[in-house]
Amino acid sequence: MSLSRQRRFVTPGPDETVEELARRAMPDQPLEGAVDAIKSWNLHVFVMRRPPGLMLGSDVIFVEPPLAHA
Amino acid sequence: MPEAVPEAVIVGAEIVAGHDGAAELLVRLRHANGVESPVVLDEETGLKLMAACGASHVDDLAGQSWRRILEAS
Amino acid sequence: MFDVIVKNGVVVDGSGSPGYRGDVAIKDGKIAAVGQVSGEARTIVDAGGRVIAPGFIDPHTHFDVQLLWDGAARPALEHGITCVVPGNCSLSLAPLKIADRQRLIGMFQQIEEMPPEAFTTAFEWTWEDFAGYREALEKDLSINVAPLVGHSVIRLWVMGPAAQERAATDAEIRAMQDLLRECLEAGAVGLSTSFVDVDENGRPVPSRFAQFEELDALCAVLGEFGRMLQCVPEFYATDITLARIDQLAELSLKHDIPTTFSPLFDTLAAPENAERAIARVEEQFARGARVWPQMQTRPIDISFSLLRPSLFFARLPRWVRILRQPLVDRLAALRHPETVAKMVADLGPDGGEAMMGRLVARGGDACPADLVGQSLSQIAKARGQAPALALIELSLENGLDVSFLSASAGHQSTDRIGPMLAHPLVHIGASDGGAHLSSFSTYGDTGYLFSEFVRKAGAMTMEQAVAKITSETADIWGLKDRGRLQPGLAADIVVFDPDSIDRGEERPAFDMPGDGMRYVRDATGIDTVLVNGQIAYAKGEYTSARAGVVCI
Numbered sequence: 001m002s003l004s005r006q007r008r009f010v011t012p013g014p015d016e017t018v019e020e021l022a023r024r025a026m027p028d029q030p031l032e033g034a035v036d037a038i039k040s041w042n043l044h045v046f047v048m049r050r051p052p053g054l055m056l057g058s059d060v061i062f063v064e065p066p067l068a069h070a
Numbered sequence: 071m072p073e074a075v076p077e078a079v080i081v082g083a084e085i086v087a088g089h090d091g092a093a094e095l096l097v098r099l100r101h102a103n104g105v106e107s108p109v110v111l112d113e114e115t116g117l118k119l120m121a122a123c124g125a126s127h128v129d130d131l132a133g134q135s136w137r138r139i140l141e142a143s
Numbered sequence: 144m145f146d147v148i149v150k151n152g153v154v155v156d157g158s159g160s161p162g163y164r165g166d167v168a169i170k171d172g173k174i175a176a177v178g179q180v181s182g183e184a185r186t187i188v189d190a191g192g193r194v195i196a197p198g199f200i201d202p203h204t205h206f207d208v209q210l211l212w213d214g215a216a217r218p219a220l221e222h223g224i225t226c227v228v229p230g231n232c233s234l235s236l237a238p239l240k241i242a243d244r245q246r247l248i249g250m251f252q253q254i255e256e257m258p259p260e261a262f263t264t265a266f267e268w269t270w271e272d273f274a275g276y277r278e279a280l281e282k283d284l285s286i287n288v289a290p291l292v293g294h295s296v297i298r299l300w301v302m303g304p305a306a307q308e309r310a311a312t313d314a315e316i317r318a319m320q321d322l323l324r325e326c327l328e329a330g331a332v333g334l335s336t337s338f339v340d341v342d343e344n345g346r347p348v349p350s351r352f353a354q355f356e357e358l359d360a361l362c363a364v365l366g367e368f369g370r371m372l373q374c375v376p377e378f379y380a381t382d383i384t385l386a387r388i389d390q391l392a393e394l395s396l397k398h399d400i401p402t403t404f405s406p407l408f409d410t411l412a413a414p415e416n417a418e419r420a421i422a423r424v425e426e427q428f429a430r431g432a433r434v435w436p437q438m439q440t441r442p443i444d445i446s447f448s449l450l451r452p453s454l455f456f457a458r459l460p461r462w463v464r465i466l467r468q469p470l471v472d473r474l475a476a477l478r479h480p481e482t483v484a485k486m487v488a489d490l491g492p493d494g495g496e497a498m499m500g501r502l503v504a505r506g507g508d509a510c511p512a513d514l515v516g517q518s519l520s521q522i523a524k525a526r527g528q529a530p531a532l533a534l535i536e537l538s539l540e541n542g543l544d545v546s547f548l549s550a551s552a553g554h555q556s557t558d559r560i561g562p563m564l565a566h567p568l569v570h571i572g573a574s575d576g577g578a579h580l581s582s583f584s585t586y587g588d589t590g591y592l593f594s595e596f597v598r599k600a601g602a603m604t605m606e607q608a609v610a611k612i613t614s615e616t617a618d619i620w621g622l623k624d625r626g627r628l629q630p631g632l633a634a635d636i637v638v639f640d641p642d643s644i645d646r647g648e649e650r651p652a653f654d655m656p657g658d659g660m661r662y663v664r665d666a667t668g669i670d671t672v673l674v675n676g677q678i679a680y681a682k683g684e685y686t687s688a689r690a691g692v693v694c695i
Contacts, residue, residue: 003426006389007382012576013354021087030556039099040078043109044377050345052143057310057354060339060377065078066107069419086412087443087456087553089378093454094413108413110379113296113454118468126460 012055019043020045021055025063049051078136081106082129088112095119095128099136111137118142145170145184147674152190154178156628157172157197159610165569167195169634172676174688177628188671188678190638194605196615197626199375199589200289200633203373203405203437204576205229207236207290211266212656218586219576222646222668223601223637225674226625226694227576230291231405232375233337233350237276238293238322244268247296248341256580260657274329277693284691285670285679287635291373292326294336294350306349309340316360323364330693332620334361336606337591338387340375359394366398372621376404381416392432401619402667404614405437405494408554409563417563429444435619437550437572438564440592441646443553445581446505448478449535449543452687453652459548463470476545477535487531494529502547507581507660508650509544510537516648521545536553557595561602564592564611570619571611580661587646587664605641616678622694633694634676637669642670 007027010025022034028035037047041062057060078101080104081098088094088110096114097109119142123134131138147291150166154177166180176182202275207229229235234250239616248262253470255261270276273292280288298306301318311319323334336350362372372394376387384407390483391402409417427434434448444562447453448464465486466474476482487494499519505514514522514537525535538545554560563569571592574583590611596602603611617626624633645663655661677688 002137003430004387004423006385006423009386014354037102038074039140040099043136043139044380044383047109047115047139047143049347052340054347056347056351058351058358060338060383062382065101065103066382068103068105069415079450084412086410087283087445087549089406089408089443090579091444091446093445093447093457093552095380095454095457096410107382108380116454116457117452117463120457120463121467126463128457 007062007067007068009060011064012027012059012061014057016055018053018055021061037065038063044052078139079126080131080134080136083131085128086110100128111139111142115142119131144174144180145567145635147188147673147678148180148182148184149188149190149195149638149671149673150180152193152195152638155194155196155630157381157610157613157626159606159614161606162194165195167628167636169606169673169676172357172634174634175444175630176627176629176630179205183303184299186678188638190670193524193638193640193670194609196609196637196639197628198441198674199223199572199612200226200228200616200622200626200636202228202403202570202572202588202616202620202622203231203574204578205231205234206477206577207234208251208255208257208261210284210575214691215679216270216577217283218663219686220588220667220672220674221669221680222587223639223666223672224286224576224589225635225637225672226287226289226622228291228332228620229243229577231373232261232340233293233295233335233348234292234295235291235335235339237260237270237273237296238326240271240300241297243299243303246299250295250340250348253341253343255578256582258655258657260660261489261655263538265656267365268660270498272329273326273331277330280609281693285638285685285689286691287625287674287694288691289332289620289694290330291333291335291371292323292331294353294358295348297322297326297361298349298353301674303623307346308663309352310354311357311616316357318355320360320364323361323462324367324378325366327368327370329695331370332622332695333373334365335373337375339377355390364688365400369621370400372400372402374402376602378406381413381419384420385423388420388434389625390435391518392427392430395432395434397432401433401621403435403437403570403619404500407436407438407569408596409444409556409560414559417551420570421563428568433570434503439569439573439584440571440588440596442551442555445549445552446546448539448546451516454548459489461486468633469681474539477539483535485528485534486535490529490531494523497561499534502549504537505546505548505662507650508546509541509586510546511541515651548656557600557602561596561600563605565594565603570616572616580659582656582662584649584662584664586678587666590644590646590669593641598642616694625694634673636673638671640668640670642668
């Protein structure tokens, strides 16, 4: 049985900033827009985390918007 | 020139029960690709979001930019 | 001569097979015979036609601390639980250096909501390593314990304060592997980690600072023993939960280990959540991975008081405005008759009966004892007031320290949850027993399984329900000696009335160290509980038996 496609994510490297992560995961996007997009897709990190935006090595960081699902 | 990524918008919100027995705010975001996805905010952040949006009712959150959520953090 | 015969019952052996009239004989702590047993015994337990079943296993608890002064994990045992799994969510009491105790206490208090006395006066802290903790634990057990070791404490041991600051070095990861191996050899049944929990300052617990490579390295050690990885995913967000399922599946396949995540909730506000998670689990099991979602049986209640603003009032703009004011201003507003009249009017002509009438005064705080357990509707009628006004005035009369409960506000649809609980890949658990003490009761979920999902909804047969929380749990966790009424296995047995077993009403109890308060539920319909062949609970009383062990 093959796996259905799921939303693409990466995990942050040690001490990686959101800008560095955006460059790594979305190299074809303008940086500012990519960072904004990543924040909007990962509010669990950029809003709910204390302090907000603290990325951890164990985090799931989505690098695309939610997928439409049946 | 690559295209800029469009914005996500709040399309609705409702109160839900959190695991720890507190009320939480489930906010529905419509992302730039048209897909809706829920985000759950804790009680404090939810109340801050309502205040930041000048919302006196959860239904007033519809139409607000996702950036309002960011401001509530 | 047997030690005990439990006779004249309906034997439901944990396999899921139909129950039958019969007896269970016990010798030297083991089941010696099942069926029509002849012979004599030192003790006869007359089941009186009730069900004789294997003791229930609770796979997600936080009894780590309580077990050190209460070896029965009360009231878990009286609900038929004969084995608990503590050490979940990355937190266990060992291995732990003396210097790190205070740091861990903060994390435990955040989850368990235990008073400080629980850590300072209730037991003697004699250990640092896992073997020492096991020794301390085993002194006075009347329930069995299958302990996990926490990823956060393993990190803390190796890295000290840096455990909550940064990624580990290769050398530190190797040291963690050695330490985990030592814990597994000393009796840990697996490793727990968390992607969610925070300490008392809101800072993520140490396990969350680990790179995936660190978890992978630790799972390699679990693979040497075939042991469990438990994790707490971001259960409030489906896409993240799905990502965690995929990570767990990779670890399960690579290291040939079972994994479990807890909790998985159903929510009517996002009904696709649990369905999508279970569908992903099905896909991963089809690949050969073992990723067991734990779903609790009980619904989620919301509670609040006027001491703090609550989203419960989010549909009442005036209430939100007033309740989010500083305390002094809030009190002034609530004492202002015209303001209060407007607040009550906001509820409409019924004065809040529809929205608030079913709220229950909880107790455990400043609520007058005679009102505890009453609905706001009842309280309002007795006072001759509208419910909204009664809520405000009762709160004011008691320094605002009166909690109200909105029952079954989440994970509440029996029609939806029943089939999920019956799903062969859904693991019934996630009770959180021994945690959230002052917020809600985490006991009696097994009773609720029978009352709500067997008797009321018919979502599964009684035999299936027993299998779910006995043999299936034992198999998932690799507890080879438990979970079935079968000769040679441990004699963990519960005798219960299938027509009345239930979780009991929630009530405040002041039985924690330092007179600390917690919410509990007293068992209903449980007649007798035997642990390793000894009667640990019978006819509403705990006995002096101390036959519990650390079981692996």
